[in-house]
Amino acid sequence: MSTARKINVFGLSLKGMEDLMVAHGEKPFRGRQLFQWIYQKESTDFTQMSNFNKELRDLLDAKHDVRLPEVVRKQRDPEDTTAKYLVKFSDGAMVEMVLIPVRERLALCMSSQVGCSIGCKFCATGLVGFKRNLSAGEMIGQFMLARNLTGDKELANVVMMGLGEPLLNLENVVEAIRTISSEQGLGFSARKFTISTVGLVNEIRKLTEMRLKSGLALSLHAPIQSLRERLIPSAKDNPLDKLIPACREYALQSGDRITLEYILIAGITDTMLCAKELALLTRKIPCKINLIPYNPIVDPKGVPLAPIKEVKKGRVAAMRGTTARTSDGPKPYSPYDFRTPSQDAIDQFREYLYPRCPAVTLRTPKGRRIAAACGQLVAQVEKAAG
Ligand code: SF4
Secondary structure (H helix, E strand, O other), rough: HHHHHHHEEEOOOOHHHHHHHHHHOHHHHHHHHHHHHHHHOOOOHHHHHHOHHHHHHHHHHHHEOOOEEEEEEEEEEEOOOOEEEEOOOOOOEEEEEEEEEEEEEEEEOOEEEEEOOOOOOOOHHHHHOEEEEEOOHHHHHHHHHHHHOOOOOOOEEEOOOOOOOOOEEEHHHHHEEEEEEEEOOOOOOHHHHHEEEOHHHHHHHHHHHHHOOEEEEEOOOOOOOOHHHHHHHHHOOOOOOHHHHHHHHHHHHHHHOOEEEEEEOOOOOOOOHHHHHHHHHHHHHEEEEEEEEEEOEOOOOOOEEEOOOOOOOOHHHHHOOOOEEEOOEOOOHHHHHHOOOHHHHHHHHHHHHOOOOOOEEOOOOOOHHHOOOOOHHHHHHHHHOO
């Protein structure tokens, strides 16, 4: 039988493997053994699975295979050694995953969807649009590929901040984390995962009910509802007065603080008004703040859509698009409106927050020279590694 007709068992959950073995006339415990062979012993060859009899090994070999996604391209940032991998699945769909150095270890930024339907104005992925969800197996595949690529360095943590909004693929994301963290599987603690969300109230509540112990990062980016709506289309249906309580519930359930991701965009989110509102907001939620200077989106040739340069305060309002209005009020921003703030503006913002907020970190974006992952989001990985 050709490989193309075989059913791939890679990515099946423990229950999925038990069901598979029962369908082949075996007891469920054979599924647990298969689970261990594939995820713990990383075997892809049924004929080597020595605790199965020959008849079962041959049957599995005839009907199934163990197919991981493959790396089709690699780029490495020459300065900070961040490495971006283009990963291809069996249907030809591709996503990016990024390995980011964090001191002596590495952090993995993995994707949860092919593309993204949210369309945040500052995000390269949002410009591409949504193609499909990744299966749990395709996420487990990224993890296993990454673990094999780390060499002698330890994989410290995993952040779901690559392509896609993880909470719009909630069931598969949770199944992937449960499989990876299972003692019978890869044994990588669920607490080492951070799920990054743009802030979807209902999905955060569902995640809370699932009682997962992973970290949650909220892409806040603006502490004022009207401003947030101009940056993040889904903010209108997920207002801050509902979103913050939902995140608070998650923090109480998981026993860990929420990370508030905050992009500093010159003249837009780096103002003192925003700093004051952000300080007030942090009183309502156990959190830490991660400030990320805006990382310009680049086109497929690597040319920034807006020039990478710092701007002096006061010049931004005169730039294209920032003051235009529609009949419904200020129009949503476009990538052409965004600039990296000056170092002075960054320092002022951070210094205002620092004594007023529990934990404030400023991260320099990594992988800028290879437009890593979601354009903006790679810098956040380092923070999540702690
Ligand atoms: S920032 Fe995240 S949610 Fe927003 S468009 Fe990009 S991938 Fe989607």
